[in-house]
Amino acid sequence: MGVCSSKPSTKPTSTSPLSDLQLNHHKANSTPTEANSVPAEDVTSTAQTAISVNGTGNEAAENGKKSPFFFFQSPSPAHYLFSKKSPARSPANFNSNSTPKRFFKRPFPPPSPAKHIRAVLARRHGSVKPNEAAIPEGSVDEEVTGLDKSFGFSKHFANKYELGEEVGRGHFGYTCAAKIKKGELKGQQVAVKVIPKAKMTTAIAIEDVRREVKILRALNGHSNLIQFYDAYEDRENVYVVMELCEGGELLDRILSRGGKYTEDDAKAVMIQILNVVSFCHLQGVVHRDLKPENFLFTSKEETSQLKAIDFGLSDFVRPDERLNDIVGSAYYVAPEVLHRSYSTEADVWSVGVIAYILLCGSRPFWARTESGIFRTVLKADPSFDEPPWPSLSPEAKDFVKRLLYKDPRKRMTAAQALSHPWLRDCKDVKVPLDILIFKLMKVYMRSSSLRKAALRALSKTLTVNELHYMKEQFALLEPNKNGTISIENIKAALMRNATDAMKESRIPDFLASLNALQFRRMDFEEFCAATLSVHQLEALDRWEQHARCAYELFESGGSRPIVIEELASELGLGPSVPVHAVLQDWIRHSDGKLSFLGFVKLLHGISSRTIAKAQ
Numbered sequence: 001m002g003v004c005s006s007k008p009s010t011k012p013t014s015t016s017p018l019s020d021l022q023l024n025h026h027k028a029n030s031t032p033t034e035a036n037s038v039p040a041e042d043v044t045s046t047a048q049t050a051i052s053v054n055g056t057g058n059e060a061a062e063n064g065k066k067s068p069f070f071f072f073q074s075p076s077p078a079h080y081l082f083s084k085k086s087p088a089r090s091p092a093n094f095n096s097n098s099t100p101k102r103f104f105k106r107p108f109p110p111p112s113p114a115k116h117i118r119a120v121l122a123r124r125h126g127s128v129k130p131n132e133a134a135i136p137e138g139s140v141d142e143e144v145t146g147l148d149k150s151f152g153f154s155k156h157f158a159n160k161y162e163l164g165e166e167v168g169r170g171h172f173g174y175t176c177a178a179k180i181k182k183g184e185l186k187g188q189q190v191a192v193k194v195i196p197k198a199k200m201t202t203a204i205a206i207e208d209v210r211r212e213v214k215i216l217r218a219l220n221g222h223s224n225l226i227q228f229y230d231a232y233e234d235r236e237n238v239y240v241v242m243e244l245c246e247g248g249e250l251l252d253r254i255l256s257r258g259g260k261y262t263e264d265d266a267k268a269v270m271i272q273i274l275n276v277v278s279f280c281h282l283q284g285v286v287h288r289d290l291k292p293e294n295f296l297f298t299s300k301e302e303t304s305q306l307k308a309i310d311f312g313l314s315d316f317v318r319p320d321e322r323l324n325d326i327v328g329s330a331y332y333v334a335p336e337v338l339h340r341s342y343s344t345e346a347d348v349w350s351v352g353v354i355a356y357i358l359l360c361g362s363r364p365f366w367a368r369t370e371s372g373i374f375r376t377v378l379k380a381d382p383s384f385d386e387p388p389w390p391s392l393s394p395e396a397k398d399f400v401k402r403l404l405y406k407d408p409r410k411r412m413t414a415a416q417a418l419s420h421p422w423l424r425d426c427k428d429v430k431v432p433l434d435i436l437i438f439k440l441m442k443v444y445m446r447s448s449s450l451r452k453a454a455l456r457a458l459s460k461t462l463t464v465n466e467l468h469y470m471k472e473q474f475a476l477l478e479p480n481k482n483g484t485i486s487i488e489n490i491k492a493a494l495m496r497n498a499t500d501a502m503k504e505s506r507i508p509d510f511l512a513s514l515n516a517l518q519f520r521r522m523d524f525e526e527f528c529a530a531t532l533s534v535h536q537l538e539a540l541d542r543w544e545q546h547a548r549c550a551y552e553l554f555e556s557g558g559s560r561p562i563v564i565e566e567l568a569s570e571l572g573l574g575p576s577v578p579v580h581a582v583l584q585d586w587i588r589h590s591d592g593k594l595s596f597l598g599f600v601k602l603l604h605g606i607s608s609r610t611i612a613k614a615q
Ligand SMILES: Nc1ncnc2c1ncn2[C@@H]1O[C@H](COP(=O)(O)OP(=O)(O)OP(=O)(O)O)[C@@H](O)[C@H]1O
Pocket: 075, 076, 077, 167, 168, 169, 170, 171, 172, 173, 174, 175, 191, 193, 226, 242, 243, 244, 245, 246, 249, 293, 294, 296, 309, 310, 311, 312
């Protein structure tokens, strides 16, 4: 293993243990004296989870859904709350099929609908309990002072649509089927998410709805993203009209399969998820609530297309920006979100959690309480030792591991995931442009010539797999006949993929930071040096080999003695930096040339952390 590799450990972990989930599943029958009974707080939360997967065994049978392992099938996590047919499950009305204090051998613990992190709810509703990371702006008091709940949407919803039956429900709204009343499309079915204004009790909650509609409107047109038609409002509600998906949630399909997907079936799902996630990221939109409940199938067919929904927690993010509000659903939340400094990589983590569940049927990070889940997300490595992992392909494991690296800089991007050996040869894969390329290029353009030389040496050690991704990205920029690209190629490629969202996320401003490329072109060799991610390579087992080999190439390419002051000025260190303390290890004392350590540090570039460490 390389010096800096972050290979996940193989110790048993917090993967949802079967017994825990069985307890979870049967807790309504369990007594507090059971060996693994849970604390009061947890009983509430797990009970909610159990009742959320609504209905009784009989209902599932009535619905004609076959499930060998579960008697719950839910079109909507909280449907039970409102459905007249399905009373909430409680000890009193809990299905009598279940056997108290007995564990069934089930291959798959239900992932169950994920609840939002409590801080999200606090943020929306302004109810802040101690130790919840809520954002206090927009308190309930504002209701008294009067919140502006007008959105500027059309007021004629009732003229155009006839609401039908409810098809799903979430925390913030309910979704109904509806029919277009008149015009060319008369009779066409649509879905309408109804968001009651009464639930918008804070300025943030209102802003979230505004942004949800804005993002849906801006991103419209991707084949794996729910098609948005229009938004309306009246005194009571906001109505978001969109295409109707009749195939149910991905969560329901996972449950009805009893957990595991074959690798091929999982690939088909992952490709569609990654398509839409990479598209959002290129547009500068981070979804922040990716989970199987938020992907719907358009029809009941096995091969039906998958659509991302629910942009209620989504936001625009500039390429250089870090977000800091804790939002999402606990099982799917990335460690850096909990550390309050994140960007689009956080979505990729959630996709990794979904991939893990699809392939093995268990949640990678599981505990009975929210804080317990957070702890495992931050500290534990998911297990790849238990069945079925040993029988899955090494590519599948590597794929999931690389989506679940705790360090977001080491994690694959969604576009890279589509170029991963596990997926790249599938017939429907079309790798999209990766915004990471431009972020890395920007840093490269601002680097010293010494660092550029080091990166060039490292790029010569790239393997076929890594080069595959770079070749695809380079080709997407449409190099000229000489095999070079210019800033114009980059602009044109981005424009080809642009939606209105790019304006909000300031992608055009970001392009200006690449203006050093204005008067020259870049060939593939330099492109590799410019766009390789040192952090990602560092995560590989063979990193040390890469680095050693690159160092040799660097030395043989004419490394020369260098004095500390010169190095400091190359790195752009200001006079306030104690350069001798910071850089002394970077230079080999025998001949004054860059040491291996210095070389590796140079690859990373100088950061305030490097300086702080040396002081
Ligand atoms: N276009 C659609 N077609 C069919 N069903 C839909 C559609 N949009 C939403 N639903 C159903 O309604 C449910 C709730 O929708 P959505 O997730 O957008 O609401 P929410 O209130 O934001 O939920 P959450 O509590 O997850 O934040 C979905 O899980 C799904 O079952």
